[in-house]
Amino acid sequence: MIGLDGVHTAGFPQAVLDGEQRIAADTALSTRTAIDTEASTVRRTADAYQGTSTSAPANALTALASVRKAVLGSALLDRRTGKLLAAGGKTVPLAGVDVARTASGHGAIPPRLVTSGGTRQLLYFAKVTLPAQDDPDQDQAPSRPARQWLLVLCEALPAPTAYGDGRTAEVLDARGTALATTIHGTASPAAADRSLPAAAARAAHGAGSDTDASGGLLGAATGSRRTVAGWAQVASATGPGDTDDLGLVVLTSRAVPATTTASDYSRFALDAAGALAGVGLLLGLALYLSVQRPLLRLYLSAGRLARGVTGGAPTAWAELSRPVPVHSFGELARIGRALDSLRRQLLGESGPQEFPARRGPGYRALAVAGVVMVACWSVPMIFLLNRADTATAVPAPVLADQQTRTEIATNRIRQSLDQSYTDLSDAAASLAGRSRAAQSEVLRKSLADHKQYRSLYLLDRSGDITLRVGDAPLRTLVHVPRGGGITTVNTSGRIPAIAAYAQVRAGKGKAPAAGTVLFGEIDVKVLNSILSRPKLGSVWVTDRDEKVLAASVGYRAFQSLPDSDLTRLARTTQGAPGTAGTATSAVQLTSSGPSVDAAAPLAQSGPTAGLGWHVVTAEPAAALRIPALQAEQRTMLAGILALAVSAACLGWLHVVVIRPLRAVAVLVERLAGGDRRTVLHPVNHDEIGSVTRSLELVRQTLAERDRTARSGHVAGPSRSLRVNTLQR
Known part of the structure; x- marks a missing residue:
């Protein structure tokens, strides 16, 4: 009963502030993933560069930087002396970068945040090693050491994606300066509280620089609306990462209406x-x-x-x-x-x-x-006292936050699938015109570099596997599709098989070979790990028939969603035929109480176009800090405890x-x-x-x-x- 005395409503439920904090944490995770992925891609490009002992630095830089569309400027430096060997695009701000010291370590070089032209940009580093150069005057082994270069790419800081009407997402540096800002829809004047970035930077500094700490903030009030903000560090909590030393903080904010009715349960x-x-x-x-x-x-x-x-x-x-x-x-x-x-x-x-x-x-x-x-x-x-009204117990901002987080989870799945297709396309391009032994070596290296694949294999025009590396394929659907994209290769079994596929050309500059397709089966555990987020509840990825392909909780492959209301909610996201569909959310009444559910479709463009997949989430409202539900829970708990103790x-x-x-x-x-x-x-x-x-x-x-x-x-x-x- 003492715990029930602490339940009260003042302004708005604590669940609204908690939801904004988790949205900021999800946005920071997406930003961290984007930076980590770009850094890994730059390193893999440098490792895969097949230069010779006579390759010119300018040609090498063109080959290394041309594949990156987001590059603003590039430079190739000598790792020993720091001498600039070649440059392209805008001038790379290398002031204050000790090349020899930066490249002296054995591990990967993390990105750095620099200032160029009054804007903050990211520098990505990768080591490039070329074969030793032979001395034509000597018949012995190579007399000159291998050339060691340092590739530096300058790119803009990835802008955060803002979801939810009126929400602002910002990336801040350690001093609270906004480096990138995104506004979804029209931001409310109450959300323009410029004291929040400094407060978020101070809170992040107090939490330490190498954690993924997050928190919530209250901003200024304008009329009946007040700004609710969340902050989260762009750093890894599982170990050293590429973003740990950047000191970046994500701040999201949104103006929400204040609760007009206050509830106090102390007298009760x-x-x-x-x-x-x-x-x-x-x-x-x-x-x-x-x-x-x-x-x-x-x-x-x-x-x-x-x-x-x-x-x-x-x-x-x-x-x-x-x-x-x-x-x-x-x-x-x-x-x-x-x-x-x-x-x-x-x-x-x-x-x-x-x-x-x-x-x-x-x-x-x-x-x-x-x-x-x-x-x-x-x-x-x-059974009787302090019973919450299911229809009104969950505030509208809490329901909107669940939908927003579902959209962010959908975007993470889409990014993961898009990256899997991009990696597979790069591997397919490197197979062109090579011998079977060389192709096998390329596939083995691709499998080792990209942990999301469980199996890589080539199909001929009849659908037979001509070359395979990794685990035994799970495919049961024998088809040789055209083009490239993402698809499923089985419809039953113990494990759903999702695969990326791309055409393999007969040789460099030639058209794709007829019926030669590279398939990469994606480990479903990778998708399952992406879906799991704190206080998001149960998350499922379903196909166009609402059959489960991946989930954050235990499931049986290709089973239906556990509740018919979730199935109906997923179908409402499809929209008109040929459209991308829109995310939706609702409060559903289940046997264990009200549940805050949301669903969002994957995009109808890119490798996932035409799949008709959905991401569905369900969070028990009892897990959220909503005063009416907290009062109901604690009242019921008091009754159960009294009955049990007596x-x-x-x-x-x-x-x-x-x-x-x-x-x-x-x-x-x-x-x-x-x-x-x-x-x-x-x-x-x-x-x-x-x-x-x-x-x-x-x-x-x-x-x-x-x-x-x-x-x-x-x-x-x-x-x-x-x-x-x-x-x-």
């Missing part, structure tokens, strides 16, 4: 806690009056009987002459009546007494009544008190009915065990008297009691 929490305390006091008082106090009186009475049968005549008369108080309810009443009957038998006033088999309600009924008392408090808490405590009472009392009641009634042979063993080391020990002494005394009576003699303790009585 206080009233509910007081009611529960009252129920507990009543139940405790009932247990004290009906169980504890009568049990203590019975404990004292049993002790008196034990002293009466073990002491002398005066003591016996004093202890046995006092009646045993009999409680009016439960097992203690049965034990009290039987114990008083034993007292009279010890005095010789009566013989064995039979007790009725049918008895009234016992203490088990009291325990059940106690649970019912607490249930009267718990059941309304679980059942556990009363169950413990049944085990340690009620059940032993029932066993003792049965034994003492048998003893009072004439059973002198059943030995009473004390099991518990408490008042009930002490009563059992006293009853065992009484049983032994009665058994001895019965044996004496059967032998024709009068029992000692009973005769003494009668003589004393006559004398008195």
Whole structure:
């Protein structure tokens, strides 16, 4: 109930600020991926360059830089001396770059952020090594060392992609200066809070420079709207990365309407806690009056009987002459009546007494009544009070954030598939005019360089595999497509097979060979790892028939989406025939509560054109910090805990008190009915065990008297009691 007291609404739900923070983190991840991919591509291009010992630097630079469309300027330097050997495009800002020191390491050289013409740009580095140059005047091995160059490419900082109407996405440097800005739609005046970049830079600096930390910020308010911002560092959290030393921060912001109605659950929490305390006091008082106090009186009475049968005549008369108080309810009443009957038998006033088999309600009924008392408090808490309205509980900004994050996830999948196709196209181009052994070597190197592929193979015009490297293909569809793109190569099986394909030319400058296609089956685990993001919920990639191809959670290949509402939501993104479709979102009611769902289509251009695939997400609304849902959860939790704790405590009472009392009641009634042979063993080391020990002494005394009576003699303790009585 203390936790429920902390739920309140002030301005807008915390889920809105959390959503903006995660959007910033997703955007930073996309920016980091773009920079890492470009850096890796530049290095692979340099490694794949097939220069000779006589290659001119200018020709080499043209071959290395011409394939990169985003290059603003390029330079080729001598790694030992730093001398500029060739340059192209705009002047590369190399001031402050120690070439010899930069290229001295054995690992990859990370990109650097530099200033050129008043703008901030990125420098990408790659080492180029050419074969040693032979000396024509000597017949020995090469006399001159291999030429070692440093390729430097200058490119613009990738602009972040902004999703959601009115959202602004910025890339900041360590000082909070905006390096690239993107606005989706029209930004609200409230979102133009220029204090946010500096605040985001300070927060990122406090979190450290080599983490992917993120956070949320509140900006200025304009009228009924207030700016909500999120920041995230463009750095890797899994180890050293290319973006760790850049100090870049992504800031996203959007003006959202403030909540007009405020909710405070402190009064409800206080009233509910007081009611529960009252129920507990009543139940405790009932247990004290009906169980504890009568049990203590019975404990004292049993002790008196034990002293009466073990002491002398005066003591016996004093202890046995006092009646045993009999409680009016439960097992203690049965034990009290039987114990008083034993007292009279010890005095010789009566013989064995039979007790009725049918008895009234016992203490088990009291325990059940106690649970019912607490249930009267718990059941309304679980099922009735603070129930959130599914239709209005999830604020519109939270629903929009889920759709935005789904679009970002779709863009990541699209970028991954596009990059897989680009890499495969480069490998297909390098196969032109080569021998089978050389092609096999190229495919092995491509498989080693591109971890997203599980298998690479060539198909001839009949669909037969003529060359393969990697794992056994999963394909079951035998077809030789034209052109290039992304496709699926099976429709059933344990693992979905998604593949990129490209045509292979017969030779350099020639048309593609008829029916010769390079396929690269993409490891579905790569796509699954891209989909998993914090607080995005379950994510699925489906084909045009809404069959699952990849997911962030466990799934069966080609299964339908787990809910029919998700299937309908995915179909609404298709739009009119031939269009790209639009993302959509909705709050769906499931068996476990409301769910915030969204779906977005892949683009209808590029390698994924015409696939008709979708990305579908579903996040339980209970996982979001929405006050109405938090109040419902904590109210239900309080009711469940109260019911569980009361059942556990009363169950413990049944085990340690009620059940032993029932066993003792049965034994003492048998003893009072004439059973002198059943030995009473004390099991518990408490008042009930002490009563059992006293009853065992009484049983032994009665058994001895019965044996004496059967032998024709009068029992000692009973005769003494009668003589004393006559004398008195």
